[in-house]
Amino acid sequence: MTLETLARGREELVTAEPSTTAADLADLMEANKVGSVVVEEGDRPIGIVTDRDLAIGIVGGRRSPTETTARDLMTGDLVTADVSEGVFEVCQKMSEHGIRRMPVMDDGRLVGILTLDDLVVLLEDEMGEISSVIEAESPPHQS
Numbered sequence: 001m002t003l004e005t006l007a008r009g010r011e012e013l014v015t016a017e018p019s020t021t022a023a024d025l026a027d028l029m030e031a032n033k034v035g036s037v038v039v040e041e042g043d044r045p046i047g048i049v050t051d052r053d054l055a056i057g058i059v060g061g062r063r064s065p066t067e068t069t070a071r072d073l074m075t076g077d078l079v080t081a082d083v084s085e086g087v088f089e090v091c092q093k094m095s096e097h098g099i100r101r102m103p104v105m106d107d108g109r110l111v112g113i114l115t116l117d118d119l120v121v122l123l124e125d126e127m128g129e130i131s132s133v134i135e136a137e138s139p140p141h142q143s
Contacts, residue, residue, distance in 0.1 A: 013112050015040045016049075018071035022058050025049055025070055036101045038110060039070045045103050045110050047074030080105045081114060091119060 012032045016025060018039055025037050029051060039047040049070050057073040058065050079097045081090045083106045094102060100116040 013038065013110070015045075015110070016070050017041070018046065018069060018074070020070045021066050022054055022063070022068040022070075022073060023065040025073070026054055026065065029054075035115075036113065037070070038103050038113065039074045040110070043109070045078055045080070045105075047071075047076045047078055048101060048103065049074045050101065078103060082106070083111065087119060087122065090114060094119075 012034055014028050014032045014034050014036075015038045016028060018041060020028075020037075020039075028037055029035065036048055036050045038045050039049060047070070053073045053075065057063060058068060063072075079093060079099060080103045081093065083104060090102060094100065094116060102114045103110055104112045104114050
């Protein structure tokens with residue numbers, strides 16, 4: 001499975017403008033059953049707002065969800081993956097930056113979002129395949 005297939009496959013890609021209110025971001029997340037919204041200016045991703053950002057930024061910060069915007073809550077300096085990168089490279093980036101969600105780009109275009117959960121499922125599937133090969137090649141166990 002390619003990074004692009006994985007990024008496009010499980011979770012809907014939801015985007016918003018920097019002026020989108022926190023209340024509208026929460027509605028978008030709920031309606032699309034996602035935990036993050038990529039903030040775009042034009043066609044360029046400039047940040048990401050997660051469900052955690054909403055909880056801490058609004059509830060913890062005692063801010064108004066109708067007056068606080070995506071720009072106020074987003075994590076800027078967006079760390080992205082390219083569709084050509086391998087799973088190991090993406091895992092390294094996520095670990096290095098302490099992130100669980102990473103927008104995936106193809107030739108400067110946002111094409112999907114990859115989550116830590118996606119990577120865990122992929123790696124579990126791969127380990128299952130490896131286990132099947134080992135089991136098929138091993139002599140039978142004697143009781």
